[in-house]
Amino acid sequence: MARYRTSVGIEVHAELSTRSKMFCRCPVEFGGEPNSRVCPVCLGLPGALPVPNRSAVDLAVRAALALDCTIARESVFHRKSYFYPDLPKGYQTTQFGETNPIGYGGGMEIEADEGGVKRIRIRRVHLEEDTGKLIHGIEGGTGIDYNRAGVPLLEIVTDFPPDITSATEARRYVQKLRDLLVWIGVTHGKMEQGGLRCEPNVSIRPEGNDSLGTKTELKNLNSTRSLQVGIEFEVARQARLLESGRPVVQETRGWDEQTESSYAMRAKEDEDDYRYFVCPDLSPMQFDDAYLEHVRATLPKLPDTVRERFVNEYGLAERDADRMIADRAWAVWFDACVALSGSPKAVLNWMISDFAKLLNESGQAVPGGEGEPTLVTPEHLVELTRLIADEKLGGKAAKSVFAETFRTGEPPGEVVTRLGLAQVSDPEEIASLVQAILGENRPLVEEFRAGKSQVLGFLVGLAMQRTNGRVHASLFQEELLRRLTED
Numbered sequence: 001m002a003r004y005r006t007s008v009g010i011e012v013h014a015e016l017s018t019r020s021k022m023f024c025r026c027p028v029e030f031g032g033e034p035n036s037r038v039c040p041v042c043l044g045l046p047g048a049l050p051v052p053n054r055s056a057v058d059l060a061v062r063a064a065l066a067l068d069c070t071i072a073r074e075s076v077f078h079r080k081s082y083f084y085p086d087l088p089k090g091y092q093t094t095q096f097g098e099t100n101p102i103g104y105g106g107g108m109e110i111e112a113d114e115g116g117v118k119r120i121r122i123r124r125v126h127l128e129e130d131t132g133k134l135i136h137g138i139e140g141g142t143g144i145d146y147n148r149a150g151v152p153l154l155e156i157v158t159d160f161p162p163d164i165t166s167a168t169e170a171r172r173y174v175q176k177l178r179d180l181l182v183w184i185g186v187t188h189g190k191m192e193q194g195g196l197r198c199e200p201n202v203s204i205r206p207e208g209n210d211s212l213g214t215k216t217e218l219k220n221l222n223s224t225r226s227l228q229v230g231i232e233f234e235v236a237r238q239a240r241l242l243e244s245g246r247p248v249v250q251e252t253r254g255w256d257e258q259t260e261s262s263y264a265m266r267a268k269e270d271e272d273d274y275r276y277f278v279c280p281d282l283s284p285m286q287f288d289d290a291y292l293e294h295v296r297a298t299l300p301k302l303p304d305t306v307r308e309r310f311v312n313e314y315g316l317a318e319r320d321a322d323r324m325i326a327d328r329a330w331a332v333w334f335d336a337c338v339a340l341s342g343s344p345k346a347v348l349n350w351m352i353s354d355f356a357k358l359l360n361e362s363g364q365a366v367p368g369g370e371g372e373p374t375l376v377t378p379e380h381l382v383e384l385t386r387l388i389a390d391e392k393l394g395g396k397a398a399k400s401v402f403a404e405t406f407r408t409g410e411p412p413g414e415v416v417t418r419l420g421l422a423q424v425s426d427p428e429e430i431a432s433l434v435q436a437i438l439g440e441n442r443p444l445v446e447e448f449r450a451g452k453s454q455v456l457g458f459l460v461g462l463a464m465q466r467t468n469g470r471v472h473a474s475l476f477q478e479e480l481l482r483r484l485t486e487d
């Protein structure tokens with residue numbers, strides 16, 4: 001079988017985190033009674049006039065800047081005309097043309113399959129509105145819910161010819177793009193709710209062949225996993241066609257999650273079919289330097305920058321740095337701990353183990369994250385790690401202390417005192433504990449002297465039991481050995 005090269009272009013639609021729709025004041029929410037959030041504007045009733053949502057425009061510019069795009073100084077809205085029942089106006093308001101997006105000529109780096117990083121060029125970032133949704137009844141018949149019609153969308157299109165050359169790179173691109181957009185607060189990015197949708201176009205060509213093959217576009221992918229599996233399926237399907245001497249047909253294909261296969265939906269339309277023209281109801285948007293500087297100033301440090309700092313300044317492993325930038329609130333919280341002169345590694349270990357687990361179980365989150373805010377503060381966690389470093393708290397007791405702080409918000413030091421969990425490390429206390437344990441276990445002492453060394457561990461275990469895990473294990477063992485070998 002001939003070897004093929006894969007090329008993938010991707011369009012991503014992200015629902016913008018605005019309170020209201022793109023051109024009217026209807027609220028943006030998920031779910032709810034069908035057609036409960038509609039008005040003459042988003043239903044396209046005659047005479048209704050659209051007014052652009054300022055906050056949607058700000059978010060789009062924000063995203064374009066974060067994606068390293070050049071911002072168009074003037075940008076206009078177009079009408080894309082086509083007929084489909086989910087489109088009440090008979091056209092979609094969008095932005096058309098290479099020189100008329102919000103931003104163009106951008107890019108984002110991802111990890112390449114062959115190692116290292118690779119820049120995925122972004123051709124354009126523009127605004128448009130979402131359509132309604134058809135609801136097919138179980139007993140036949142179809143209804144339409146227009147709650148989603150007019151919701152502001154950001155469309156992000158990769159450049160041509162495609163830089164993405166595999167299903168795994170496509171997945172990493174969408175994952176990273178999603179994380180970035182959530183990080184800068186322009187979208188909630190929930191793929192399962194349709195808040196972020198991606199449509200890859202896939203083509204293959206024989207190795208050594210310069211011109212790209214015929215592409216097919218995939219729809220209905222509702223997770224980054226489906227995106228990867230969907231592209232892999234398309235690549236294999238196209239290779240089978242070429243192997244058997246049949247052509248790949250340019251078309252839009254749907255992804256069936258159940259059978260994990262794609263099916264033909266419709267032949268791909270040409271852009272001419274949409275009769276794009278400038279929307280006469282909306283005046284052009286103009287972006288001057290002052291405005292762009294203002295938006296730029298409100299952008300937080302981007303994930304790649306923060307990640308690099310975590311690796312270079314805090315000495316985190318790449319993998320750990322990735323875990324700490326998974327979400328912005330999490331990274332900010334971590335940073336706050338380190339700023340309190342916490343040891344980055346000690347803090348990290350607690351955050352990715354006990355803290356992450358307790359947050360997950362309780363549905364809580366650090367402030368700014370998704371969930372009820374936790375009672376644990378950076379001060380608490382740093383105090384805990386210091387108690388451990390100063391040998392005032394043993395590892396096992398520390399877990400109970402942290403769980404208690406998590407539950408009540410009580411500082412770890414106070415929990416230690418209240419519950420009597422301080423580590424036993426005082427030499428005299430240790431010595432008398434050794435004395436007591438040896439006194440009660442004479443036969444074991446004989447066994448040890450006869451060469452049975454595993455007795456040692458058992459005696460340490462007894463001391464742990466007696467002190468509820470509070471004894472400093474290595475100090476105890478040291479003293480124990482000294483006594484066993486001396487008399």
Ligand SMILES: [Zn+2]
Pocket residue numbers: 021024025026037038039040041042043150
């Ligand atoms: Zn409306």
